[in-house]
Amino acid sequence: MWPWNSENEKEEKIEELENRIEELEEEKEKWRNRFEAEEERRSKLSKKKQEAEERANRLEDKLEGLKSESTEKEEDAEEESERRDLSFDEARRVISKLDSINSPVGDLATVYHTGDRNDLGDLSGLKNSITGDQFREIDDSGVYLFDEDQVFDIFLDFRPFFQAEWFSGQSFELDQVSEFIEMEKVWVKASAGDTKVFREASGELEVIEHVKDRVNRQHSSGGFSQGRFEKKREEQIEGHLENVREAIPDHEHVFLVGERSLCKDLPGEYLGGFDPNRPDLEALYSTGFVTLK
Numbered sequence: 001m002w003p004w005n006s007e008n009e010k011e012e013k014i015e016e017l018e019n020r021i022e023e024l025e026e027e028k029e030k031w032r033n034r035f036e037a038e039e040e041r042r043s044k045l046s047k048k049k050q051e052a053e054e055r056a057n058r059l060e061d062k063l064e065g066l067k068s069e070s071t072e073k074e075e076d077a078e079e080e081s082e083r084r085d086l087s088f089d090e091a092r093r094v095i096s097k098l099d100s101i102n103s104p105v106g107d108l109a110t111v112y113h114t115g116d117r118n119d120l121g122d123l124s125g126l127k128n129s130i131t132g133d134q135f136r137e138i139d140d141s142g143v144y145l146f147d148e149d150q151v152f153d154i155f156l157d158f159r160p161f162f163q164a165e166w167f168s169g170q171s172f173e174l175d176q177v178s179e180f181i182e183m184e185k186v187w188v189k190a191s192a193g194d195t196k197v198f199r200e201a202s203g204e205l206e207v208i209e210h211v212k213d214r215v216n217r218q219h220s221s222g223g224f225s226q227g228r229f230e231k232k233r234e235e236q237i238e239g240h241l242e243n244v245r246e247a248i249p250d251h252e253h254v255f256l257v258g259e260r261s262l263c264k265d266l267p268g269e270y271l272g273g274f275d276p277n278r279p280d281l282e283a284l285y286s287t288g289f290v291t292l293k
């Protein structure tokens with residue numbers, strides 16, 4: 001006996017059940033789609049993760065290769081042209097030894113280079129006096145010493161106090177260096193608020209004046225206060241430079257080392273910066289020695 005009392009009730013119940021089944025089928029289909037989508041999403045994520053790991057591994061390998069290549073190049077560069085700082089006494093001994101070298105066949109070349117090869121004049125003559133590899137070594141400002149057999153291929157890293165020129169003959173031509181060392185000159189070691197003025201000849205260094213003035217440090221907070229601070233600092237620096245100008249004696253040979261922005265307002269010839277960690281005499285000359293390969 002069915003729980004309905006008429007045909008109509010039976011049809012309504014069947015329709016109700018069919019609707020419920022359809023809803024459940026739709027819900028099942030929805031969950032199946034969600035499951036498949038989640039599976040696809042997980043698969044894509046897994047694939048992307050794998051691809052990312054592979055890219056990361058390739059990049060790590062590339063990075064290690066670049067690091068290794070860079071290290072090798074740095075080691076090669078150090079082996080090829082390692083600069084050695086020279087004290088004043090060491091520099092004089094090196095110059096004396098080089099000055100004593102003699103070649104009867106006249107194949108020794110000396111090049112005073114100030115940074116531009118065109119200043120050397122007769123480049124064709126120079127190229128005929130040294131090898132192509134030696135000519136390509138000429139780059140930085142300093143004194144280059146070459147011989148045909150490349151036994152004495154040397155770079156003396158001097159400040160650019162000399163005139164650009166070159167020589168070829170039986171010995172190296174180091175008169176410009178020797179004369180500069182021996183002559184009396186005035187050095188100005190310029191620093192904001194703390195500048196020394198020296199008299200020096202042949203390494204005998206005398207402090208003429210040590211000019212010290214209050215100069216504020218650089219301001220970094222920004223805003224309107226920074227503008228006032230920088231203006232005050234500029235006034236302090238100008239006051240310091242005025243005191244330095246008064247301390248520099250009237251001399252034929254005055255050489256300046258320090259920040260270019262400071263030295264440009266001082267009388268004398270600018271020769272570059274200085275290492276504050278070196279003793280005064282070594283900081284002034286800043287001489288280096290490189291054996292060229």
